[in-house]
Amino acid sequence: MDPYLLGLRLGGRRVVVVGGGGVASRRVPVLLDAGAEVLLVSPKVAASLEDLAAVGRIRWEARGYRPGDCAGAWLVCACTDDPQVNAAVATAAEAQRTWCVRADDAGASDAWTPASGRAGDVRVGVLSVDPKHGDPRHSAAIRDAVVAGLRSGQLSARHGRGHRGGVAIIGGGPGDPGLITVRGRQLLAEADVVLTDRLAPRSLLDELRDDVEIIDAGKIPYGRAMAQEHINAALISHAQAGRFVARLKGGDPFVFGRGAEEVLACLRAGVPVTVVPGVTSAVAVPASAWVPVTHRGVAQEFHVVSVHVPPGDERSTVNWALLGGSSGTLVLLMAVERIGAVADELLRYGRSPDTPVSVIADGTLPTQRTINSTLEDVESLVAEEGIRPPAIVVVGDVVSVAVEITELMRDVTA
Numbered sequence: 001m002d003p004y005l006l007g008l009r010l011g012g013r014r015v016v017v018v019g020g021g022g023v024a025s026r027r028v029p030v031l032l033d034a035g036a037e038v039l040l041v042s043p044k045v046a047a048s049l050e051d052l053a054a055v056g057r058i059r060w061e062a063r064g065y066r067p068g069d070c071a072g073a074w075l076v077c078a079c080t081d082d083p084q085v086n087a088a089v090a091t092a093a094e095a096q097r098t099w100c101v102r103a104d105d106a107g108a109s110d111a112w113t114p115a116s117g118r119a120g121d122v123r124v125g126v127l128s129v130d131p132k133h134g135d136p137r138h139s140a141a142i143r144d145a146v147v148a149g150l151r152s153g154q155l156s157a158r159h160g161r162g163h164r165g166g167v168a169i170i171g172g173g174p175g176d177p178g179l180i181t182v183r184g185r186q187l188l189a190e191a192d193v194v195l196t197d198r199l200a201p202r203s204l205l206d207e208l209r210d211d212v213e214i215i216d217a218g219k220i221p222y223g224r225a226m227a228q229e230h231i232n233a234a235l236i237s238h239a240q241a242g243r244f245v246a247r248l249k250g251g252d253p254f255v256f257g258r259g260a261e262e263v264l265a266c267l268r269a270g271v272p273v274t275v276v277p278g279v280t281s282a283v284a285v286p287a288s289a290w291v292p293v294t295h296r297g298v299a300q301e302f303h304v305v306s307v308h309v310p311p312g313d314e315r316s317t318v319n320w321a322l323l324g325g326s327s328g329t330l331v332l333l334m335a336v337e338r339i340g341a342v343a344d345e346l347l348r349y350g351r352s353p354d355t356p357v358s359v360i361a362d363g364t365l366p367t368q369r370t371i372n373s374t375l376e377d378v379e380s381l382v383a384e385e386g387i388r389p390p391a392i393v394v395v396g397d398v399v400s401v402a403v404e405i406t407e408l409m410r411d412v413t414a
């Protein structure tokens, strides 16, 4: 007979888990996410379960199973590697009319755990109707396909009662479409309208349904400030017309991304807004060129600086004297066109002329390019190599770590 699929609301209810190995390590966090009060019975447990017990998230009885352990449980999971113990646990649960999942023998088990996953506000569960002979990887593969489809928007979850409204300001990451967050991708898939920036991961837009309106904010005319006003106005008017608007931005919306300006504009207009943090290019682009922005014994701090106005410009608020005198890593955004002025300023305030510098253009994209230089020579090398924005400039000894990693990498992959 087909199993009956059910969603259990376990908040504050006891679930007894017998056994503390790999299966229990996978099940317990999901039970905790469902709010269950977990009692774990096992003489030994995996480190992750021990950690949960240490911080009081589960109760751990460090001993073997004893009759009576299932008392008061709403659900029992028999996860030991001893079939006799699992059978005894299942029999005890059955006697008190509590559902028991046996991890070792699906055919002997009265309840089965589906392969499950979550995409937005949908939880998906897949059960093979013949788990005795079926392959559990088959259910997991179907689950993965459904969840991936919902996340990418290829399977639409946006219809029905709970249609979302308002605006989501989404950090799209540094450019590689694989570096957006799961939440960002889910909300993008649900959008009716998408306003996108030049540096957002635009290849994701191809995956959206044909009826999604895509507005290229990079093409909105007028100067920088005016364009921002028009973007804010577009976010507000679409949301007020009942559409769910995704504002897809490069990197993280709150790192030189004007994300907070958009949040404020929406809220002042009474439009609900949410923010999805993104992987900022300030850290991800160096990493994509093997530059760690911190490294033990080399750099204990890193400073992220926008050079959209050069040193000495009256609009600049950067303390270049402090940065020149520090030995921390400097991560410079929007610096390519002003790299000469920056290098001069850092040298003036005490950085050594042979300080290593890396310039990484089109980071995480197939066109990524890296040049390594020194503070003294970087301006001429950038000009010679024709490096164009977008690029990140990293100044500091951590660049030498990247050089070492790259050399070792060459040997390993050779």
Ligand SMILES: C[S@@+](CC[C@H](N)C(=O)[O-])C[C@H]1O[C@@H](n2cnc3c(N)ncnc32)[C@H](O)[C@@H]1O
Pocket: 174, 175, 199, 250, 251, 252, 253, 254, 255, 256, 257, 279, 280, 281, 282, 285, 332, 333, 334, 335, 360, 361, 362, 363, 364, 365, 389, 390, 391, 392
């Ligand atoms: C206006 S800022 C936006 C930063 C973004 N909010 C973030 O968190 O990454 C744009 C600058 O970010 C840097 N940038 C963004 N994406 C990049 C990429 N893929 N490769 C290199 N630099 C990038 C460049 O310095 C570019 O001029």
